[in-house]
Amino acid sequence: FSHVSFGYTNDVEVLHDISLEIKANTVNALVGPSGSGKSTIAKLIASFWDPKQGMITFGGVNMQDIPLDEYNRLIAYVSQDNYLFNLSVMENIRLGKPNASDDEVIQAAKNCGCHDFIMQLEHGYQTIVGDAGGHLSGGERQRVAIARAILKDAPVIILDEATAYSDPDNESVIQESINNLIENKTVIMIAHRLSTIINANKIIVVDNGSIIEQGSHKELLELNGKYKEMWDIYTESKEIEVI
Numbered sequence: 281f282s283h284v285s286f287g288y289t290n291d292v293e294v295l296h297d298i299s300l301e302i303k304a305n306t307v308n309a310l311v312g313p314s315g316s317g318k319s320t321i322a323k324l325i326a327s328f329w330d331p332k333q334g335m336i337t338f339g340g341v342n343m344q345d346i347p348l349d350e351y352n353r354l355i356a357y358v359s360q361d362n363y364l365f366n367l368s369v370m371e372n373i374r375l376g377k378p379n380a381s382d383d384e385v386i387q388a389a390k391n392c393g394c395h396d397f398i399m400q401l402e403h404g405y406q407t408i409v410g411d412a413g414g415h416l417s418g419g420e421r422q423r424v425a426i427a428r429a430i431l432k433d434a435p436v437i438i439l440d441e442a443t444a445y446s447d448p449d450n451e452s453v454i455q456e457s458i459n460n461l462i463e464n465k466t467v468i469m470i471a472h473r474l475s476t477i478i479n480a481n482k483i484i485v486v487d488n489g490s491i492i493e494q495g496s497h498k499e500l501l502e503l504n505g506k507y508k509e510m511w512d513i514y515t516e517s518k519e520i521e522v523i
Contacts, residue, residue, distance in 0.1 A: 284334035286324060294320055296489045298334070302482075304435075307467045309477035311510065312486035318470045321486065322438050325468060326357045356434040358461075360441045362425035364413030369398050370405040372413075372424055376432035388431035392457035394423045419454065426457045437462050439469040474514045483507065 281300040287293040295317050302308050302325075310318040323329065324336060327343060336343045343351065356376070364372050373385045373394075380388075386405070389395045397420060401407040413421040429437065439458065455476070471477045478497040485493035485500070485507050493505055500507035 281321075281324075282335045282337070284324070284331040284336060286320060286329065286331050286333075293332070294489050295324075298491055300484065300491060300494075302466065302468060304466050305464060306481040307462065307469070307477075307479070308482045308484060309480040310468065310470045310484050310486055311474065311477065311507070316486045317489040318486050319440055320489075322357075322440050322468060322470055325436075326355050326438055327351050353432075354434055355436050355438060356429040356432045356461075357438045358422075358425055358429050358440070358458075360422075362422065362428075364409050364416070364421055364424060366408065366411050368403075368406045368408055369401065369424060372409060373427045373431055376428035376430070380431055385427075385431060389427045391430050391460050392423060392426045393453050394427045394457075397423070422454055423457055426454065426461055430457075430461050434465075436466045437468070439467065439471075441470050441472055474511055485510075 281298045284295060284298040285293055286295040298321065300321075310321060312318055324331060327348065330344055338346060338351070338354070365375070370382065370385055373388060374380050376388070377384070382405075386395065389398055389405075398405055398407075407415070409415050409421075409424070413424070416424065439462075469477065469480075477483060481496070482494060483497060483500055484491055485505075487506060493500055493503060493507055495503070501511060
């Protein structure tokens with residue numbers, strides 16, 4: 281990102297002069313208060329919209345000069361509310377790579393811990409998931425979406441609060457699936473649980489549409505700024521839960 285500003289409407293700017301470098305094969309976490317602009321940054325990286333000002337480059341090339349079909353092959357986007365189509369589980373996963381064989385789809389499902397629950401469905405991989413995946417639980421829909429992303433095998437993974445709506449039983453399974461998904465990839469993740477991103481190569485703190493801090497978990501704690509404040513609140517809340 282080079283001096284990127286963006287607004288959903290012409291008169292309301294939600295990102296202000298964002299400059300940011302994300303290096304290949306690193307894990308990068310976007311953190312900050314609700315409404316700070318984290319998801320907007322992620323969606324700009326995914327090319328959902330173009331910046332109003334400034335430039336986003338990918339490998340040194342202006343993103344707007346890369347054909348959309350080609351760019352889409354480079355990015356896998358997993359959000360908290362991934363949409364499933366009223367197709368079979370097999371076909372929903374295959375959307376990640378339309379020419380994939382059944383064996384490739386099944387291997388992707390195995391890689392993210394989906395295979396066992398899919399085989400327990402009424403018709404296994406041929407089970408129709410219903411409108412918006414309504415025949416599956418929220419955690420199951422999320423795991424199918426992750427299997428789709430694993431099958432796509434894109435070099436860049438965007439995780440937009442991918443475990444936000446999962447129950448505790450599903451969260452550990454989904455987190456393990458995500459670990460398989462992001463191996464040897466460039467990762468941009470938005471996390472609401474700070475404990476999940478303490479090992480990130482770079483943590484980017486966003487507030488009111490601006491980047492206010494960047495660094496590792498250790499570096500940001502030593503800054504004694506916004507991230508340290510967020511970390512203290514988070515750890516205090518965890519202590520209360522334990523008590």
